[in-house]
Amino acid sequence: MTEAAAPARRDVDSEVVDLCRELIQIDTTNYGAGESKGERPAAEYVAAKLDEVGIESQLFESEPGRTTLVAHWEPEGVDRSVAPLMIHCHTDVVPAVADDWQVDPFAAEVRDDMIWGRGAVDMKDFDAMLLSVVRSRQREGRAPRRPVRLVFFADEEAGGQLGSKWLAQHHRDLLADCSDAISEVGGFSLTVRDDLRLYLVQTAEKGLMWLKLIAEGRAGHGSMRNDENAVTRLAAAIGRIGSHQWPQTLHPTQRAFLDEIEKAFEIEINHDDVEATLSRLGTISRMVGATMQNTVNPTVLRAGYKTNVIPGHAEAELDGRFLPGGEEELIATVRELAGPDITVEATVHERAVEAEFAGSLVEAMQWSLEQEDPHARTIPFMMSAGTDAKAFGGMDINCFGFAPLQLPPELDFTALFHGVDERVPIESLKFGARVLDHFLDKA
Ligand SMILES: [Zn+2]
Numbered sequence: 001m002t003e004a005a006a007p008a009r010r011d012v013d014s015e016v017v018d019l020c021r022e023l024i025q026i027d028t029t030n031y032g033a034g035e036s037k038g039e040r041p042a043a044e045y046v047a048a049k050l051d052e053v054g055i056e057s058q059l060f061e062s063e064p065g066r067t068t069l070v071a072h073w074e075p076e077g078v079d080r081s082v083a084p085l086m087i088h089c090h091t092d093v094v095p096a097v098a099d100d101w102q103v104d105p106f107a108a109e110v111r112d113d114m115i116w117g118r119g120a121v122d123m124k125d126f127d128a129m130l131l132s133v134v135r136s137r138q139r140e141g142r143a144p145r146r147p148v149r150l151v152f153f154a155d156e157e158a159g160g161q162l163g164s165k166w167l168a169q170h171h172r173d174l175l176a177d178c179s180d181a182i183s184e185v186g187g188f189s190l191t192v193r194d195d196l197r198l199y200l201v202q203t204a205e206k207g208l209m210w211l212k213l214i215a216e217g218r219a220g221h222g223s224m225r226n227d228e229n230a231v232t233r234l235a236a237a238i239g240r241i242g243s244h245q246w247p248q249t250l251h252p253t254q255r256a257f258l259d260e261i262e263k264a265f266e267i268e269i270n271h272d273d274v275e276a277t278l279s280r281l282g283t284i285s286r287m288v289g290a291t292m293q294n295t296v297n298p299t300v301l302r303a304g305y306k307t308n309v310i311p312g313h314a315e316a317e318l319d320g321r322f323l324p325g326g327e328e329e330l331i332a333t334v335r336e337l338a339g340p341d342i343t344v345e346a347t348v349h350e351r352a353v354e355a356e357f358a359g360s361l362v363e364a365m366q367w368s369l370e371q372e373d374p375h376a377r378t379i380p381f382m383m384s385a386g387t388d389a390k391a392f393g394g395m396d397i398n399c400f401g402f403a404p405l406q407l408p409p410e411l412d413f414t415a416l417f418h419g420v421d422e423r424v425p426i427e428s429l430k431f432g433a434r435v436l437d438h439f440l441d442k443a
Pocket residue numbers: 090122123156184
């Protein structure tokens with residue numbers, strides 16, 4: 001680490017506030033089930049901002065208005081012998097119920113040196129940083145080290161069927177030649193003490209397996225004896241599955257994360273109760289707790305139509321999440337617990353994601369943070385939920401969550417994701433833009 005002279009000032013953060021506010025003011029609410037608004041105007045806004053500095057972009061629509069933007073940023077001076085780096089983000093946001101907020105969620109008001117509004121941390125902050133940095137480098141003729149693929153996806157908040165997954169299926173060649181990718185959710189700081197800030201880089205994501213359990217039995221009158229009752233069979237099966245204690249499996253990412261946390265905070269983590277030991281990390285502790293093992297939760301039950309009729313058919317739905325490498329174990333365990341009378345079907349399956357926390361890209365993250373924060377230390381972590389990185393299955397892309405943000409220690413950052421009064425400190429935003437700018441010199 002160096003406390004060396006501040007790097008020469010580049011004009012990378014002067015626009016970032018305006019860009020972020022203007023993006024928030026374009027209401028891009030994704031209501032799910034294919035319903036949304038504003039993604040096309042947002043993509044057109046981004047395209048215009050890129051066009052102003054001479055970068056051409058292409059817009060793709062999976063359905064009318066569901067717009068994803070792709071741009072090849074390969075100015076004079078990039079090293080074309082290196083495979084492109086993908087920097088992807090999304091323009092859509094989750095709904096906001098205005099009555100619950102202290103401010104209009106789409107006004108992008110500035111209050112207490114923060115920008116308030118839906119998308120302020122998920123993820124119009126990073127959209128703005130990226131635009132700001134790219135525009136500044138273009139104006140100043142500073143090429144990134146290697147070719148960069150800029151992607152602004154639609155539909156991330158509803159699982160990406162009309163955004164990342166659609167693009168991966170229909171325009172695979174636009175993504176598949178990239179060897180690395182950065183996006184949400186990671187790069188934010190966790191203050192340990194004045195001279196140590198951890199920056200959590202996401203290197204793994206759990207996978208998802210939604211399951212349907214089907215029990216067949218003998219239909220009949222509710223007054224009769226029936227030892228082939230579909231409801232009874234199904235209830236017993238989901239009882240076993242729902243109360244199953246999944247064994248803890250320390251994935252290498254998780255092990256590295258816990259080791260770093262123990263060292264930094266000088267604590268010993270109780271692996272049987274990670275959430276309690278890590279309560280001082282705020283809401284991050286919940287995410288860490290959920291990445292200690294596979295989980296399967298019964299969520300939907302469907303059977304019967306009348307109290308005195310035994311149905312011949314009963315169904316349940318389960319939400320399963322597996323650690324990278326834990327997929328086979330999850331499905332085998334569910335089948336075994338369900339028993340021979342129950343049919344188990346996977347209805348939705350999304351891959352787990354993992355990348356090694358090593359190599360020149362990871363070094364570039366550490367280095368670029370140090371240029372702005374001499375007390376920065378990057379550490380890997382695993383997300384319990386998913387991002388657009390899930391769409392890049394079968395492509396050889398190392399995916400990282402690295403959207404750098406230095407946060408004031410008192411801000412409960414993860415609670416702001418999809419939360420009420422979502423907001424981002426202006427200083428954090430500017431910091432992020434400067435770090436991203438350094439990163440492009442080395443990445
Ligand atoms: Zn997001």
